[in-house]
Amino acid sequence: MSETLERWGSKRAFILAVTGAAVGLGNIWRFPYVAGENGGAAFLLIYVAFVLLLGIPVMMAEILIGRAGRRGPMQALGALAAEAGATPHWRWLGLFGALTVFCILSFYSVVSGWSIEFLVASVNGSFNGASAAEIGAGFEAFLANPGLQIFNHSLFLFMTMTVVAAGVAKGLERLNNLLMPLLYGLLLLLAGYASTTDGFGTALAWLFLPSFEALTPSVVVHAMGHAFFTLAVGACALMAYGAYMPEEQSLPRAAVAVAVLDISVALLAGIAIFSVVFAQGMDPADGPGLMFVTLPIAFSELPWGSVWLSVFFLLLLLATWTSAINLAEPMVATLQGLGLRRSISTAIVALSVWLIGLLSALSFSTLAEFRPLLGRNIFELVSSIPPDIFLPLGGLMIAIFAAWVMPRERVVSALGAGENGYIMWRIIIRWVSIPLTFVVLLAGLL
Ligand code: PHE
Secondary structure (H helix, E strand, O other), X not given: OOOOOOOOXXXXXXXXXHHHHHOOHHHHHHHHHHHHHOOOHHHHHHHHHHHHHHHHXXXXXXXXXXXXXXXXXXXXXXXXXXXXXXXXXXXXXXXXXXXXXXXXXXXXXXXXXHHHHHHXXXXXXXXXXXXXXXXXXXXXXXXXXXXXXXXXXXXXXXXXXXHHHHOOHXXXXXXXXXXXXXXXXXXXXXXXXXXXOOOHHHHHHHHHOOOHHHOOHHHHHHHHHHHHHHHOOOOOHHHHHHOOOOOOOOHHHHHHHHHHHHHHHHHHHHHHHHHHHHXXXXXXXXXXXXXHHHHHHHHHOOOXXXXXXXXXXXXXXXXXXXXXXXXXXXXXXXXXXXXXXXXXXXXXXXXXXXXXXXHHHOOOOOOOOOOOEOOEOHHHHHOOHHHHHHHHHHHHHHHHHHHHXXXXXXXXXXXXXXXXXXXXXXXXXXXXXXXXXXHHHHHHHO
16 A cells, blocks of 8 residues: 655645635535525624634644545544554544545535536527526526436536546646636626625625524534535545645645635625625525526626626536545545555446436436435435534544544644644644534534
8 A cells, every 4th residue: 555645746736725625616606505595694604603613623633634644534544543542443434534525426516517507508608688587497497307417417527537537636736726716816806796786785784794583503503514514624535635735834824724715715606696696686595506596697797798607617617626526535545545446446436426416416306306304305415414414523523533532743743833833723623623513513413
């Protein structure tokens, strides 16, 4: 088994790779619709607080485990547990992470497939001059078309798995370098345009002035799940990336940089989307279609609308692509760690995610009435339970492992923040992040 893996080319490359994993559907698609369903500003406030109190410290814990172990998640956890004299069962945490990303990737691929469809439609100018109602109806019809859902899901998964099969580091580095600044620039432009629309004031108030009646326990649970989801924390996916981290880099700085970028992408997307929602008199709680319906409307009102819209969907597709690659990596790394070849591991993961993903792809048509749990169909189940419950649970175990189990010297050196930085991190993770995640999870399960 290879112990010393390839390394990211530079510190910047590492930050970009983690940002690439973090920024994706979570920011642009999931944040607006989950915030829309959970009261807007109250949700935003709690989610940002969770990013600071849990997301960042646990992200550091997760990456430092990978960095100290320098192997795939299961092997890293097992080796570090043995070193600390703890039970080797910690390695199963790696498997739990792989299971979590498996569920997530199964719906992620379906929704990313929607971006492919929308990219093609905007290149063809299909949204030109269409009204909000027509775009909404078009989206519903697209969801209800099993063939198209399966086709786009398959295509996206194929794109993802080809990169994964080739090995991650080199290709991703180049892609992220270009993609992140472009995506950010385009969202800035869009938010700037949104500020000239009628809905802008209402959107700002709705996003930034919390009304505390809106703050229910379920909002808190969703906000915590979303904090983990959007940062890509809790599934050992970043752990796999930590294994490639350069020796001399400071982890806290990298984690804070990623979190700031991640939140700001979500905010820009939120401002753009909700300005349209309010300008058009739409309902913020409209569910998973929110972004797909609002942004074509917003862009169609700009000069050169369909060109901008095409660029936007292209960038979105690339952003989800880099996240999906990160989602697939821990599973492939796990199988590889068990002794399978990379190509075989990738093929197994691809095929099984494809199959399970079909259940989500068909949740809007053939399987719409198949509601095995809590009255929810498969898409609704896999897009809520793994992010809201599995990620925080995995994050909790990761935090406990790094904060209480690993030998102190290993953590200090893998954190790369000196003795003082270590003490600060340890106080926060032991006495804030771990208890808080535990309490919210418990509240969510009860
Ligand atoms: N953070 C990604 C997004 O926001 C999703 C993700 C979750 C990626 C968990 C990896 C692990 O789209």
